[in-house]
Amino acid sequence: xxxxxKKLIEKGKRLDGRKVDELRPIKMEAGVLxxxxxxxxxxxxxxxVIAAVYGPRAVHPRHLQEATQVIIRYRYDMASFSxxxxxxxxxxxxSVEISKVSREAIEPSIIKEYxxxxxxxxxxxxxQADAGTRTVGINAASVALADAGIPMRGLVSSCAVGKVxxxxxxDLTGEEDNYGEADMPIAMTQDGKITLLQMDGHxxxxxxxxxxxxxxxxxxxIYEVQRNALVAKYKGGSYV
Amino acid sequence: xxxxxxxxxxxxxVKRAGEGTYVASGKVYASIYGILDQxxxxxxxxxxxxxxxxxxxxxxxxxxxxxxxxxxxxxxPYEALLHISEHPERIDPCDMDRCLEIGDLIIARVKDxxxxxxxxxxxxxxxxxxxxxxxxxxxxxIPRVIGRGGSMIxxxxxxxxxxxxxxxxxxxxxxxxxxxxxxxIQTLLKIEREAHTPGLTDRIRELIERSKxxx
Amino acid sequence: MSDDIIAEIRRDYIYNLAKKGxxxxxxxxxxxxxxxxxxxLIDRAEGSAKVKIGNTQVLxxxxxxxxxxxxxxxxQGAIITNVELAPLASPSFExxxxxxxxxxxxxxVDRGVRESGAIDLAKLCIEKGENIWMVFIDVYVLDHDGxxxxxxxLGAIAALLNAELPNERYELGKDAPLPIDDLPVAVTAAEINxxxxxxxxxxxxxxxxxxxxxxxxxxxxxxxxxxxxxGMLTFDQIHHIIDIASKKAKEIREKYLETS
Numbered sequence: 051x052x053x054x055x056k057k058l059i060e061k062g063k064r065l066d067g068r069k070v071d072e073l074r075p076i077k078m079e080a081g082v083l084x085x086x087x088x089x090x091x092x093x094x095x096x097x098x099v100i101a102a103v104y105g106p107r108a109v110h111p112r113h114l115q116e117a118t119q120v121i122i123r124y125r126y127d128m129a130s131f132s133x134x135x136x137x138x139x140x141x142x143x144x145s146v147e148i149s150k151v152s153r154e155a156i157e158p159s160i161i162k163e164y165x166x167x168x169x170x171x172x173x174x175x176x177x178q179a180d181a182g183t184r185t186v187g188i189n190a191a192s193v194a195l196a197d198a199g200i201p202m203r204g205l206v207s208s209c210a211v212g213k214v215x216x217x218x219x220x221d222l223t224g225e226e227d228n229y230g231e232a233d234m235p236i237a238m239t240q241d242g243k244i245t246l247l248q249m250d251g252h253x254x255x256x257x258x259x260x261x262x263x264x265x266x267x268x269x270x271x272i273y274e275v276q277r278n279a280l281v282a283k284y285k286g287g288s289y290v
Numbered sequence: 291x292x293x294x295x296x297x298x299x300x301x302x303x304v305k306r307a308g309e310g311t312y313v314a315s316g317k318v319y320a321s322i323y324g325i326l327d328q329x330x331x332x333x334x335x336x337x338x339x340x341x342x343x344x345x346x347x348x349x350x351x352x353x354x355x356x357x358x359x360x361x362x363x364x365x366x367p368y369e370a371l372l373h374i375s376e377h378p379e380r381i382d383p384c385d386m387d388r389c390l391e392i393g394d395l396i397i398a399r400v401k402d403x404x405x406x407x408x409x410x411x412x413x414x415x416x417x418x419x420x421x422x423x424x425x426x427x428x429x430x431x432i433p434r435v436i437g438r439g440g441s442m443i444x445x446x447x448x449x450x451x452x453x454x455x456x457x458x459x460x461x462x463x464x465x466x467x468x469x470x471x472x473x474x475i476q477t478l479l480k481i482e483r484e485a486h487t488p489g490l491t492d493r494i495r496e497l498i499e500r501s502k503x504x505x
Numbered sequence: 506m507s508d509d510i511i512a513e514i515r516r517d518y519i520y521n522l523a524k525k526g527x528x529x530x531x532x533x534x535x536x537x538x539x540x541x542x543x544x545x546l547i548d549r550a551e552g553s554a555k556v557k558i559g560n561t562q563v564l565x566x567x568x569x570x571x572x573x574x575x576x577x578x579x580x581q582g583a584i585i586t587n588v589e590l591a592p593l594a595s596p597s598f599e600x601x602x603x604x605x606x607x608x609x610x611x612x613x614v615d616r617g618v619r620e621s622g623a624i625d626l627a628k629l630c631i632e633k634g635e636n637i638w639m640v641f642i643d644v645y646v647l648d649h650d651g652x653x654x655x656x657x658x659l660g661a662i663a664a665l666l667n668a669e670l671p672n673e674r675y676e677l678g679k680d681a682p683l684p685i686d687d688l689p690v691a692v693t694a695a696e697i698n699x700x701x702x703x704x705x706x707x708x709x710x711x712x713x714x715x716x717x718x719x720x721x722x723x724x725x726x727x728x729x730x731x732x733x734x735x736g737m738l739t740f741d742q743i744h745h746i747i748d749i750a751s752k753k754a755k756e757i758r759e760k761y762l763e764t765s
Contacts, residue, residue: 117406196295199322199335201321202322284293
């Protein structure tokens with residue numbers, strides 16, 4: 051990684067030319083895999099992420115099943131070539147933690163009582179990482195769930211906010227994350243309830259309030275992209 | 291036809307909330323991704339697993355025999371049980387496989403589904419499907435295979451010289467001459483692929499006529 | 506579980522069609538599904554390729570970094586091949602370390618690249634006995650609809666073809682293309698009820714008694730073979746498979762590897 055640039059924001063513009071409240075370019079497509087019950091591919095800046103959903107299906111091992119509702123399993127995994135230095139395949143402490151908080155971000159949106167004794171498995175593969183992978187994974191996973199026909203109260207949308215050069219910004223780049231003052235990934239339901247909240251760095255309470263407002267805007271924009279991906283799948287040929 | 295996604299507001303009239311919807315704070319929302327049926331206020335799914343309902347007729351496959359039950363795969367997250375007492379005669383639990391053995395395909399009715407999704411089946415005839423063939427398509431396409439008022443299935447039966455039985459779980463049994471069965475399968479897979487396109491019935495009729503001329 | 510049930514239900518249908526010389530998706534016995542190769546889509550990797558064969562999808566990334574040579578080859582680069590059967594690709598894939606099938610896949614892909622001499626390993630020595638380039642071939646299976654062998658092997662060579670030695674990052678001069686000497690192509694055929702079918706789809710694979718993968722080099726010679734599955738093959742069948750596989754390999758090589 052290169053040295054810290056003198057300034058990350060100059061005259062209201064960030065190093066990649068974005069304004070403080072602007073998301074990186076997004077691409078999203080639903081139903082990209084044939085075998086999975088539901089799937090979604092998403093790009094955000096240099097992030098390339100694919101999510102697949104299987105289920106509801108029978109639980110193995112059996113003792114994990116719950117008598118009155120479906121269980122949700124979420125596996126976040128990084129491809130070995132998704133980062134600068136080759137990562138050894140398989141889970142590490144970081145991916146285990148991200149899998150847990152991502153599952154908890156998604157789970158409240160699922161109507162679980164319909165499928166007692168079964169499981170819904172969500173698999174997220176990071177094909178290329180470029181800061182904010184967990185938020186991209188959550189966005190793709192939510193669309194993949196809808197694509198799989200899983201009953202939900204609504205979609206979950208996610209983005210990161212943070213503090214860079216003293217300013218509150220939306221959707222941090224790797225550089226901003228490394229040299230900025232705070233990074234805060236957030237996920238929320240359509241009606242604005244928070245389902246993921248992590249923060250590292252330093253924020254005043256006032257800055258936190260500002261950051262939450264900015265995250266709301268970001269999630270709203272992402273929700274529109276998620277919705278369009280599902281509409282496009284229907285119109286685009288898979289069903290027509 | 292209107293496409294909806296989970297969380298879309300459908301109506302204020304909570305009494306009308308149908309399948310594929312949920313009610314929260316006085317409003318009806320879509321709970322699944324699918325097509326809105328405005329008249330019935332329900333969402334017709336485009337995807338998802340087959341969920342058994344009491345009264346459904348399904349094509350199942352015996353996968354195990356334990357504790358006086360035949361365990362039957364019904365193309366669902368849940369396996370179904372066919373209890374020995376459903377048999378009209380008294381049979382010894384050790385002789386169950388003489389009646390139906392593992393691997394047998396059966397046409398059964400869903401007798402009961404409880405709150406934990408334990409599924410019980412009943413059978414009219416304790417005979418497996420020995421002739422003909424069974425294919426599997428997405429259960430969400432079954433209404434299209436049947437067609438409005440049975441229009442599609444009647445067309446198929448008439449034009450294809452086959453007996454066809456459609457299970458609500460997405461499995462379809464076809465019996466007839468080998469070549470007719472092959473054509474029937476080809477036709478059914480086309481219906482599955484193109485289920486939501488206009489003019490499908492005409493295209494299906496055309497496909498059958500063309501294939502018959504060639505054959 | 507569900508895979509087996511569908512396979513059994515479809516077995517008769519596939520057998521019947523085979524008798525008439527037909528396949529489920531309308532292909533001829535020696536016909537391949539549509540192939541798509543997309544390269545350079547992972548900037549983080551030194552080389553990458555996504556291969557689609559019908560609905561089967563694999564993504565291959567190449568990472569190249571300096572490391573210590575093996576004691577028996579102090580002046581040669583190293584190839585390390587790994588296949589991940591990602592659980593998103595099939596209901597029957599479980600999370601966890603590579604199992605028997607993933608390991609077999611990785612080793613067959615590795616053999617094809619190694620034995621054909623696709624990479625000039627002698628040019629990958631940085632300092633004899635001390636420092637060499639290690640080439641990691643990582644295959645991620647994303648969607649499993651049959652014939653992962655051919656998809657993985659094609660992805661590997663396509664990704665290697667656009668890979669660059671990251672000299673700049675390690676202060677060893679300018680980045681340079683990875684030296685590629687040959688273009689091995691794997692072609693697999695399945696034996697189903699006495700018939701030989703090229704590029705089996707998953708439906709066909711599940712009921713096939715056995716499969717044979719034939720890897721050929723640019724000059725048409727054999728660089729590797731693998732019989733996979735418990736069934737048996739006659740000599741005639743093997744000769745026939747080698748025949749149609751090397752013909753098909755040549756076509757694939759010309760169309761997808763020699764154009765770039």
